[in-house]
Amino acid sequence: MPKCTIDGKEVEFTAGENLIKVAARAGVEIPVFCYHPGLSVVAQCRMCYVEVEKMPKLQTACSTMAGEGMVVKTNSENVIKGRAGTMEFLLLNHPLDCPICDKSGECDLQNNSFGYGNATMRHSEERRTFVDVDMGPVIEKNMNRCIHCTRCIRFGDEIAGIHEMVAVQRGNNIDITTIDGKQLQTEYAGNYSDICPTGSLTLKDFRFRKRAWMLKKTASVCEGCSKGCNIEVQHEGNVVYRCVPIENQQINKFWMCDEGRFNYRYTQDPTRVLEPMKRDAGELIKASWDSAMESFRAEISASKVSFLVGTDLTLEEMATIKEFAGLSKITVEHFGTQGVESTAQDGPQDTILKMKSKTSNLNGAEKLGIPAYSGKSSTDTVIVFRGGRAVLPAIKAKKVIGVGVFLAADTAGLSLVLPGFSFTEKDGTVINHMGIEQKLRRAVLPGGRCKAFSEVLMLAMNKKALAGAVS
Ligand code: SF4
Ligand code: SF4
Ligand code: FES
Missing domain, CATH: 3.40.50.740 (Rossmann fold)
Known part of the structure; x- marks a missing residue:
């Protein structure tokens, strides 16, 4: 098998594997936002910078395929500076919402900011603000927190099979929205919330109900149909707060449908018969x-x-x-x-x-x-x-x-x-x-x-x- 070197460790790879996957096998984590293993690669967020020997500029690990003899550094001074710069840009318009944000505790932006960002920023301009938008029965949108990674757009196009999420305007005015502001149509809308790396697409069913770090997690199987999607039942104090998909490449890949996601509700229905x-x-x-x-x-x-x-x-x-x-x-x-x-x-x-x-x-x-x-x-x-x-x-x-x-x-x-x-x-x-x-x-x-x-x-x-x- 061909080999490359990541941070001094020799790693085998198969042709077509990107540096994120190869580095993970070497125990090296590369921070990402726009990259998701179930979606196409767009290399938009610039968070996954790495240095590749003989290449003059920093490369995005999500869109760079491993090559025979390639020597990659993920922690050089240039990489550290590049990632910190990316974080500074991404946070220009981001509010200090963590204390009231549902994503807090499981947020890629929070984690990457802590791991790779600077403690201070030079920005003094006013942040842009949007009001929350009701996107239908499943999702409520908070555009203030969006980093325009386009994962949601790609999920709609590539997995849900519906071109309903788009980016309108450009630069500081960019807005991720549905076409004509329509409500979300897909029956897989809960996945938008799972894949959003920030608290921009919040699940109405879970919104403001429980802090993510308080939840206990039990791996189980959805009972909504004969597919048997793998799920995690997340609960606390004997109450189920949500069900989320867990990866099983043979069955559900990374996803689940809304019917299965919200099926747990009947188990806590106040009219359920609990006495003979x-x-x-x-x-x-x-x-x-x-x-x-x-x-x-x-x-x-x-x-x-x-x-x-x-x-x-x-x-x-x-x-x-x-x-x-x-x-x-x-x-x-x-x-x-x-x-x-x-x-x-x-x-x-x-x-x-x-x-x-x-x-x-x-x-x-x-x-x-x-x-x-x-x-x-x-x-x-x-x-x-x-x-x-x-x-x-x-x-x-x-x-x-x-x-x-x-x-x-x-x-x-x-x-x-x-x-x-x-x-x-x-x-x-x-x-x-x-x-x-x-x-x-x-x-x-x-x-x-x-x-x-x-x-x-x-x-x-x-x-x-x-x-x-x-x-
Ligand atoms: S809403 Fe979330 S998933 Fe969509 S572009 Fe913004 S940050 Fe990315
Ligand atoms: S998540 Fe949906 S598709 Fe998967 S088993 Fe449950 S009901 Fe079936
Ligand atoms: S994760 Fe590579 S550019 Fe966004």
Whole structure:
């Protein structure tokens, strides 16, 4: 393999790799703003200056490909001066907003200013100012903080497939905006906020809610469709504040859709059922686990029962339910997305990430040999096990019992509800549409008096364990 030298270290590279990637392998960090590994290279911000032997001027590492025998310095006096000069220019119009900026704590501008800028500046002119702009349901723009790196423009053009962000005017008057000031159209708008290296494109859902450094981060998998995008659930004090994509080149690259990003909201919906509920005189009323389990057990032993499992359950949950059903010869079928009952019917919903199956584990249900709900088996009672996203089909039965995650609006036809864990509250395995097994990780604890399916089934089998063990 060809080799070059970075700060005295010899590094191997493959043809076409830029100096940022090669330096990273040598443990050398080169500061960037406009460069993003998922977007085209424009070498606009001039932050990634390096010195290359035999080249008279500083070079931008993002647009310079490594060459055989190339000798690169990333910390020479010229490089240090060049980067400090770039920082001084970039900060000419930047407000001292860090104390009130959502990006603070994870801001490239803040980090690079601290690492490579000067502590003082010579600028004494007034800074230009803009008012915040509402860019639609996802993004609020603060143009005062923009450094015109054009990452957002390139994201729209190259990834979201929509030319909606543009730069108008030039020089001191430059403004990054949508064409004709329209609201953002893409269903992937949250990524604008992720890739913006400053706090210019803020996520409305997260704005002013929590300082970034207070968040705990749990790597997990989005349950919004069968793509299985890799995400980080960011939370604090048992509250989820946001979900952001994490890189997986095989599945979602660097991105996620807005539907998946904001899907976590239902898990914290104030109408979510968090206590066992029994229908009495037409009304669902709170019950103890003791009495709810009595009703559940009576139903299983007295009537003809079948099980419906959501394709939003983990493999482990489905396997446990199937095993339990096998003991009493109870039929098990799956449900999830209307019109997508098998992986054969699944497929891309768009050309970016979204899949037609709106649950994460249709593939897992098929691998376990669970057939789709046909509506043909006539049983007195149907027990529905649901993770929270699977859409309930029209069920023909005298009674329907819900176990798992339900909002008040989902409970109209249910005679009994036993509350369970949502995707941010449990560990487990899901299999995406490509057949890749991935792990959900528990980020927060469920509120109220929720129980895992395995515990509900154990209590259903063992009356003695129930007595005094639950309240
Ligand atoms: S809004 Fe953010 S991503 Fe877009 S050009 Fe400005 S700094 Fe870059
Ligand atoms: S494409 Fe699917 S898995 Fe990916 S973020 Fe969107 S809903 Fe989630
Ligand atoms: S990161 Fe290289 S010029 Fe912006």
